[in-house]
Amino acid sequence: MERCLCYVTLCLLGLGLLQTDAFEVEIKDGSKRTCIYASMKINFTIEYETNSSKFRNVTLAAPDSVTTEGSSCGETTLLNVSFGNGHFWSLLFMKNNKEYKASLLSLIYNTNDMVLFPDAKNKGQFTSSTNTSFFEPVPLNSTYKCFHDDAVITEHVVQLYWNVTLQAYVENSTLGKDFQCSADIPTTPTANTTTLPSTTATTPKPTPKPIDKPTVGNYSVSNGTEVCLLASMGLQLNASMLVEGKNVWTVFNINPNTTAYSGNCGNETSLLRLTDTNTVVEFYFLIAFFIKQMLI
Ligand SMILES: *[C@@H]1O[C@H](CO)[C@@H](O)[C@H](O)[C@H]1NC(C)=O
Ligand SMILES: *[C@@H]1O[C@H](CO)[C@@H](O)[C@H](O)[C@H]1NC(C)=O
Ligand SMILES: *[C@@H]1O[C@H](CO)[C@@H](O)[C@H](O)[C@H]1NC(C)=O
Ligand SMILES: *[C@@H]1O[C@H](CO)[C@@H](O)[C@H](O)[C@H]1NC(C)=O
Ligand SMILES: *[C@@H]1O[C@H](CO)[C@@H](O)[C@H](O)[C@H]1NC(C)=O
Ligand SMILES: *[C@@H]1O[C@H](CO)[C@@H](O)[C@H](O)[C@H]1NC(C)=O
Ligand SMILES: *[C@@H]1O[C@H](CO)[C@@H](O)[C@H](O)[C@H]1NC(C)=O
Ligand SMILES: *[C@@H]1O[C@H](CO)[C@@H](O)[C@H](O)[C@H]1NC(C)=O
Ligand SMILES: *[C@@H]1O[C@H](CO)[C@@H](O)[C@H](O)[C@H]1NC(C)=O
Ligand SMILES: *[C@@H]1O[C@H](CO)[C@@H](O)[C@H](O)[C@H]1NC(C)=O
Numbered sequence: 505m506e507r508c509l510c511y512v513t514l515c516l517l518g519l520g521l522l523q524t525d526a527f528e529v530e531i532k533d534g535s536k537r538t539c540i541y542a543s544m545k546i547n548f549t550i551e552y553e554t555n556s557s558k559f560r561n562v563t564l565a566a567p568d569s570v571t572t573e574g575s576s577c578g579e580t581t582l583l584n585v586s587f588g589n590g591h592f593w594s595l596l597f598m599k600n601n602k603e604y605k606a607s608l609l610s611l612i613y614n615t616n617d618m619v620l621f622p623d624a625k626n627k628g629q630f631t632s633s634t635n636t637s638f639f640e641p642v643p644l645n646s647t648y649k650c651f652h653d654d655a656v657i658t659e660h661v662v663q664l665y666w667n668v669t670l671q672a673y674v675e676n677s678t679l680g681k682d683f684q685c686s687a688d689i690p691t692t693p694t695a696n697t698t699t700l701p702s703t704t705a706t707t708p709k710p711t712p713k714p715i716d717k718p719t720v721g722n723y724s725v726s727n728g729t730e731v732c733l734l735a736s737m738g739l740q741l742n743a744s745m746l747v748e749g750k751n752v753w754t755v756f757n758i759n760p761n762t763t764a765y766s767g768n769c770g771n772e773t774s775l776l777r778l779t780d781t782n783t784v785v786e787f788y789f790l791i792a793f794f795i796k797q798m799l800i
């Protein structure tokens with residue numbers, strides 16, 4: 505990618521947490537002890553080919569009523585959730601002596617579903633899966649909690665999930681202590697403020713400060729064997745944030761020194777995720793590229 509200085513203006517989507525469906529499931533072993541607990545909201549956006557050879561996206565929210573046949577505890581700890589007309593969503597877990605993670609995420613969708621795919625050209629079951637971790641590794645006997653949304657892109661499918669409570673390898677049928685995802689951890693002020701807020705009810709107005717040019721950072725993503733995405737850029741963002749019901753525009757830089765990055769590459773889609781102290785910017789590269797989401 506060209507060396508560039510990108511000034512990006514974004515509108516923060518806020519977390520428009522509408523009350524949509526959420527499912528809650530518990531997987532038990534033969535002796536009725538819980539090994540997996542999961543509750544979350546997921547939206548799937550699936551691109552399919554219609555009978556007039558056009559592509560169309562359909563979005564479905566995982567409903568609150570699901571079944572969990574095919575899930576298992578033990579050597580293969582698998583959450584296999586089935587919903588609607590022959591759709592399956594599954595997470596395969598792995599652990600070492602300290603942590604566990606979801607090692608394989610897959611969605612099997614059935615285009616025979618006349619409600620979702622009335623005009624699908626190819627009828628049948630399609631599988632879209634990835635090794636991308638659904639969440640960061642979690643210490644054993646801890647419950648992963650993440651209120652913020654996150655997305656995983658697999659072939660033809662974008663999975664958006666939020667308000668996740670999940671634990672695999674549950675011990676003694678009791679959820680362990682909470683493990684908060686990094687996106688949810690609030691920023692800690694660098695210095696203690698000595699002045700107390702004034703007693704009046706007015707909101708302190710953020711004073712706009714002149715802002716330096718952003719530092720150029722170099723980011724690369726490998727597909728396992730080769731670097732597949734290379735970006736060199738300085739990022740300055742102008743974002744609108746909701747402060748006490750009012751939109752406030754704030755300009756800030758992404759500092760490469762404090763920014764962690766990750767990503768993945770697929771045939772058709774690639775992802776570059778930059779995580780600065782309290783900001784996550786995700787670049788999704790499709791045929792063109794666009795910023796899918798930014799969380800602050
Ligand atoms: C489907 O959604 C993806 C990601 O949101 C988008 O890039 C793609 O253009 C959409 N396809 C159609 C046919 O609208
Ligand atoms: C999830 O999908 C449902 C149904 O299509 C839609 O109403 C809702 O707005 C979506 N939610 C998000 C956060 O995308
Ligand atoms: C989930 O269950 C369905 C139906 O039993 C099966 O076809 C599918 O392969 C299972 N998924 C996984 C990842 O095992
Ligand atoms: C495509 O499928 C829809 C729904 O089954 C049908 O109404 C329509 O006539 C089909 N169009 C073509 C070109 O086959
Ligand atoms: C996941 O990774 C394993 C090896 O680590 C590989 O065998 C498998 O094909 C990968 N699966 C996907 C869907 O990329
Ligand atoms: C998030 O999930 C919890 C249960 O795990 C539920 O009580 C809460 O209402 C949900 N919040 C939103 C905004 O969906
Ligand atoms: C498991 O839970 C039961 C009931 O809550 C409790 O009596 C028992 O001490 C627990 N065992 C361990 C090893 O934590
Ligand atoms: C798991 O975590 C819970 C809560 O922190 C604790 O009470 C329990 O003893 C732990 N169980 C084991 C086996 O470490
Ligand atoms: C900041 O405040 C906390 C709690 O009020 C206090 O424990 C800590 O010592 C303070 N730190 C500094 C640098 O003043
Ligand atoms: C990485 O990309 C290169 C070049 O496109 C390809 O040859 C290689 O097979 C890819 N590796 C993986 C693990 O996908």
Ligand SMILES: *[C@@H]1O[C@H](CO)[C@@H](O)[C@H](O)[C@H]1NC(C)=O
Nearest residue numbers: 718719757758759760761762
């Ligand atoms: C980043 O680190 C370099 C080297 O330590 C330093 O020269 C530079 O000023 C830092 N940039 C920012 C924006 O903190």
Ligand SMILES: *[C@@H]1O[C@H](CO)[C@@H](O)[C@H](O)[C@H]1NC(C)=O
Nearest residue numbers: 658659660769770771772773
């Ligand atoms: C993705 O790449 C694999 C291996 O190169 C190929 O078999 C598959 O057809 C590709 N998928 C798409 C949708 O291009």
